[in-house]
Each structure stands twice: as C-alpha cells, then as structure tokens.
Amino acid sequence: MNFDRRTFIKIGAGGAGAAAVSGLTTNWWGLDKNPTPDPRTEGEKIVPTFCELCFWKCGVLAHVKDGKVTKLKGNPMHPLSRGKLCPRGTGGVEALYDPDRLKKPLIRTQKRGEQVFREASWEEALGHIAEKMQGIKEKHGPEALALFSHGYGGKWFKHLFKAWGSPNITAPSYAQCRGPREVGYYLTYGTGLGSPEPIDLANARCIVLMGSHLGENMHNTQVQELAEAIGKGAELVVVDPRFSTAAGKARYWLPIKPGTDIALLLAWMNVIIAEGRYDAEYLAKHAEGFDELKAHVKDKTPEWAYPLTGIRPELIRETARFISSARPSTVIHPGRRTTWYGDDTQRARGQAILTALLGAWGRKGGVLIPGKIDVPGYPYESQYPEHRDVVDRPKASMYPLADEVLASGVCDATVPGTAGYDIKGWFVYGTNLLQCLPNPKNTIEAIQKLEFIATVDIMPAEICGWSDVVLPEATYLERCDEIWTPYYKQPFLAIRQPVVEPLYESKPGWWMAKELAGKLGLENFFPWKDSVEYAKHRVHEAGYDCEELQRTGVVVGESVPTCEEEGLSLSFDTDSGKIELYSKPLASLGFDPMPQFTPPDEPPTGMFRLLFGRAPMHTFGRTTNNRFLGTLMAENEVWVNADVAREVPGFGPLKDGEEVMLINQDDVREGPVRAKVTERIRGDCVYTVHGFGHRARGMKFAHGRGASDSQLVTRVKIDPIMGGTGMNVNFVRLERPTADDRARRASA
C-alpha cells in the first residue's frame, strides 16, 4: 500500500476535523444516519453485446454512464454466459480504455521491426495498401497475398480475400491449436467438435480431463457446467503432469509423464474391453472395427503402460473401471489446444474411440449433437473468382487430412522457392503472429522476404512493429460485427453492437474491409451500407425481430433433440456411416488405422520439458497489457518441482520467487522470470502461462514482464496427418540471470 506519512497526516487531520464536526452536530442530536455507500457505477444505459476477450464470445451487458462504459455484466439470456462472466470478460472495459491502444493509422518509416512509424490518414493508409496489393497481384497473382486472421471481426476480411481471389486465408487457431482434435474426431464420427464444444458436462457423472486445465482455461459455459456437475456429485479424473486447479478437485489425479497419453488411453481401452465394461449394444448398432480394436489393444495392458506413463497398473485399472462405471454419462474432454507432440491426431482418435466404447457420443452426459439457427446470407451479385490451390504445404501430398489452411505452412511458403508458388504479401487481422506461430525467428525471416505486410489490430503488438502499415481497429465495445449463430445444444443468434463511439481514429473492421474493397474494385461484394444494415437484413430474413434482438442481444431458438435420450436418431458422416474405431481412410493413406504409442524424446540431462497453458484472467498475449487484468496477474512464473529446485545447478537451492533465465536446446535465452517452486508439478517438466514476455515497446504495461514461451518454442514436431505443429517438444535449463540478460531485457 502506497501511503506515506505525509499524506497520512494530511488526510488524518482533515478526517479528524470532519469527524469532530459531524460527531458534535449529528450524534448529539440523534440524527446521525450513516449513508449507504454507492459507487454509482450502474449504467444509465445498458447495451447487450458479446465479448471478444476470448473466442467463447459470451453475452455481455455493458453499463454506460456519462458516455463511458463503467462495468460489464453477464447477459442472463445468453446461453453461453447465463448471467456470468469470467475475469477477462469482466475486465473488457480496460481493453477499451487501454492508454496504449493504436490510435491512428501508421505507415512505417524505418526498417521493418524498428517500430518507427508516421501517422497517416485513413485515406492514405488504405490507398497505400490497395496500391501494394494491386502491385503484387499484377506481378505474382492474387494468391500471393495471404490473410492471417483471428477473432470475430476477421469475417469481413475473409470475405474480402475470397473476393480478391486468394485461397490463402488462415488462422493459427487450427494448425497451432485445435486442428488435430478436429481431424481425430472427424475421422471417428464424421464430424469435428467445433466451438463451443458440444460436451454435456452439466449432466456428466464422470469427467476425464487429459491435459485440459478447465478452470484455468476459462471457457465460461464449460466452467459453469463443470461446477454444476461437481455440485451434483460428478467425479473428475485428471491426467496432467501438473496438479491443475481441476486436479485439486479430482477423485483421481494421474501425474502422467508428458507425451505418453496415448499409452494410457490404450491401456484404459485394454481394461475396458478385457473386462467387458464397454457398451456392447451401442457399439454393435453404431460402430465398425471393434474386433480390430480389441486385437490392437490386447497386449496394451496397464503393466505395459506403467513404465511408459509412470502411472501404476492398479491405478490405471481402477480409473478405467471408474470411468466406465459412469457410462454413458462420461465426458472424455477433447481439449482445445491439442498441438503437443506431433502424434496429436492419433491421441484425439484415442479419446474419440474411448468415448465410443463408453457409448457416450450422442448420449446425455456425454457428447451432444448441437443445432444451429439458419440465417440466410446477405445477397450480393458477384461470385468469388477462380484461383490457384492453397500454398500451405511444401508438397500437395503432405498433411492429406488438413481441412483448414495451415498458418505455419503459409508462413513457410513465404520463403521463396519452398512451395508451389511464393507468398509476397501478408494481411494480418487480430493475431500477433510473433507469439502465435512457433519459432518467431522463422516468422521474422519470412516477413523480411515480403513485398508488403499490413496489420489490423487494437494494440501495438509485436506484429505491428514488423508491419508496413498498421490500422487501428475499434474494440468490440465500439463496433458491430457479423451476427453469430454457432452450433450449440441451445441454438441461438447473437449480435455484437456498439456500446460507445470508437475512440481516437479507430475504425471497425467492416468499414476498413468495405473501403478497401472500394479501392480494389470489389465494391460489388460489399453492397451493404454498414454492418448494422447488414446484420439487420440477415436477422430479418431469418424471421427474427431485429429491434428485439438489439434490446436483448440474443434470441434463443427452439431446442432440438441433442442425444438418444431426447429421441435423436444417431447418424455418422463417415464413409461407412458408422463410428470408425478402425480408420480405413488413415490406413489407405499409410497412417496407423488405430492409435499407436510412440515414445516422446527424453529431456537432455539437466533440462526440463517446457509446458505452457492458460490462466483464468488472460487470453494469450492479447490481454497481458490490460492493466485491470494485470492487477490479478501482471507477469507469468515458471513452475518448478520443489524437490528438483533443491538440486538445480548454480542455485543451491532455487527458491520460490527467485528470478531465473530459461535457456532452450537451441540456446535461446528467455527471461528473467520468477520461479514458482511447488509440489504441484512433476520433476521432468516446467510450466508457464502463455502470452507474456512482450517485446513490443508500445505495450507499455506488458513490455518486458515475464517470459515468452513462444521464443523458446524453436522446434516443432509436425503431425503428418494434418500438419499441426506439436510444440511441447522443447526443453529448457534454468540459470541465474546475468547482468547481460537484464540489460538485454531493459533495451528490448
């Protein structure tokens, strides 16, 4: 607490005087009525919209007073927030009022990466971008321009790029995040899981988390349902090298050796099949390949898995029995970022197959089949033009089951001569590629080869510093975006509407895309007046009252049957029309038709596997400059096992809170960052929260705080099935920070 003696005396004197007066005048006469303190933050106007602090997009009620947003509350009508918000959602006000926001369009005046710009008018900035885009198109074709996009406002730019004629539209949320999971489930059930994942946590009796740290990972509705399930007596089985928050609530915590989850999954299947604990009726009706699976796991006993995973055989048996005892109301949580070890599609397959053995797909308390409100598109005349194939892999035959464009691949294709054709220009929307893609050095090398790079963002993140033109976008509280109708167990239609006018010279993405389209001769693709008119048209065409929607922020559609218990008849979009326990498509492409365990590389002597994850109050590097969220966590820490900490060379012993440098196998030094010495993690790995260690000078709060795991991810193991970049394959050792380390941090 900052309270020096001088201010204390000043306030003390004033306060005592006031007290004396009030004591005399009011107490004496018996009129002393203590007021109810009222901070007066209640809005004069309450505007419903939806959040953009993460991709969950919860319904928000924004309170506005004297033209300023005072606070954000959960929209009780919205199926994803149900009146509740996570800390990030609550802290969204500071995203709007962050003093470090991008304020005006910027054009680079020095070398790329020097972060030196001059301010420009929108007309000049957009004109410059259009001219560069046309130039690249003339020389190399429209496909030589790629769009990297993350966040809901990206819709407008994806549309623009399709109209422009480039297929290279990509997001790191696939090959760096949930991609392997989508492909693993698609191969098994004929559909991926999408977002929000349609798992029925609320009605589950057993919840299995494998590396997913729900609760630190604040997917609002899922956390709500997790708590609801716990309240109703559901039990958790948590498989994690770290004693996560969820592990602290679990009946069983399995502190697995990192990289060996497939061995555990196979051993669980072995027990469940050997002891006849699977849902035979369900499998007979819905699945193919059971005999092959039975033969495949016959020798994958708990005794086989023990030396691989470090989990005792009796504990593997007991948890297998426990998981199957709750079937079909067992959720094997599919996870979200699943790009770990390069065999990730196979691990997702393992989870999908286990789900099938429990008869939990399409069943209450398992995985639900969600519905969606159909909303007709806004009519426009032009058809998207023909184009060359996407260029996100060195050879067209690689990663045959990727069903979205690989961001890492498009980045690589920027290095001339490495792919079918060269990428010459990047347009980056809302994704800080220096933190999202592995090996930032690679990304910078690719950027140096570009003829042009433009970035749309809210904050001056690292990627802005490497861009030629930077466009300041209005935050989600200042703009109207595309309406949102996801697949969900309760179908709904939500709108994002401006709560206040855009600050500074920031503009909404829809406006930038439309203006740019005009300059590129693509105005036919953007016939709407603005995003509000666009949204109104679509809502009206879908048969809903737009004014009502603007008042409530959301309309909830009719509930559809989501599981067999509600009368749903299950069908599967696989080749066989059944759940494929044995995958013929994988076999025909030369991959294992059923998951095989491949041992992970061992850490070199004196090194630890680097694991990273989430904290409830941050969404990657997107929120680390948010000073309000920073009151809860301003920097990350490195978790180190307490026994190991006593033995770390050069520390003798490493103490909790002490600063360390992390040095990876390629001698990248990162830090200083504080150590969290704890019993809550295995000794062969360390863990940190992703998104810290910013170098961008404009992010004045986040700059230089904590360590960037991204810098340390210099190696990846690429999933041969779909091109996901397994990133948990890097190792670090710990050293004391030197004077050089501190100087480098200060000057970064």
Added chain:
Amino acid sequence: MTRYAMTMDTRRCVGCQACVLACKAENKVPANGFRDWVVTETRGKFPTLSQEIRSERCNHCSKPACVLNCPTGASHVAEGGIVLVNYDKCSGCKACIAACPYGARFVHEDAGYIDKCTFCLHRVKQGKQPSCADICPTRSLNFGDLDDPDSEISKQLRSRKFKVLRPEQGLKPNLYFLV
C-alpha cells in the same frame, strides 16, 4: 430480523477471480486495493496433494472487532448486520486494520479512508446479489439472510459441511465456507 451472510463453496470454486474484478469494477476499488481476494491452499507432497480454493472478503462479524476499536464511530453495523465504514467519519487511523484478524481492510490509496467489502449493500437494497456473487461463473458464492430459514444459504448450511475462518477469535464471522 435480517442477518445477511454469504456462503462460499470451496468445492465448486476454480479460483478464477472474476469475483475480485467484478467487485473492483462495481465499487471503483483502486488498483492497489482489494475488497475480496482468492486464496489457494495446497497441502501434501508430490504426488499426494490436496487443495482448497477460497474467495475471501470481510466476514461482517456479528461481534466486529473493527467497530469496537474504531475511535471515530466510522466503522459501524448497518442493516442486516453488514459492517460498513462511514467514509466521512474515517480518519484513516488504521485501528480497525489492526483489529481485524481477516485482513479485510485497506487504506484507499486516493481518498485516504479505510475501505472494505460492503456486501454491495447498495445492490442488496435493490434486491440484487453482491457483484461478486452476481458474476461468479461457478455459482460458488451465495448471499442471503441467515434468519430466513428458506433462504438458499440457510438451506446450504443445514445440508452441507462448512467452516468459518479463525473461529477462535470469537468474532462470529458470517462468511461460511462449504467444504
């Protein structure tokens, strides 16, 4: 009579601290001050561990040491037993901070008076939940009237095991932790 109290379900809570930020936003709590906070306690040695997460705040004690020790009468018991500070009367002397065994009070860095949780009485008067309970994604926090046998918290305290913090202090705290 009305006796306001709160239950906090340690089994449901994931320690996300939405309660902390909702309180800060609702009550314009300065950056360095906290009217509520989250404590995570881990016991044991790897791999045999247990953990408890608590969202803590002023206990609005039925025998509040802070009120007893306040020289100016600023700290007082308001309706429903809620312990409040009358900011106009507060001299910032910190006697209450010394008296409170829960660390619930702090000096407001801009205004100089002592600040603390009010159970959001201004909201309660309008029939709303305190902002921490209102935002909580896990519904771990429940506010209500202990003297009403039909209130959610009365029912919870009849059906669940619970504890209070530092009962040996004898202050009769009104924040009940469901375990």
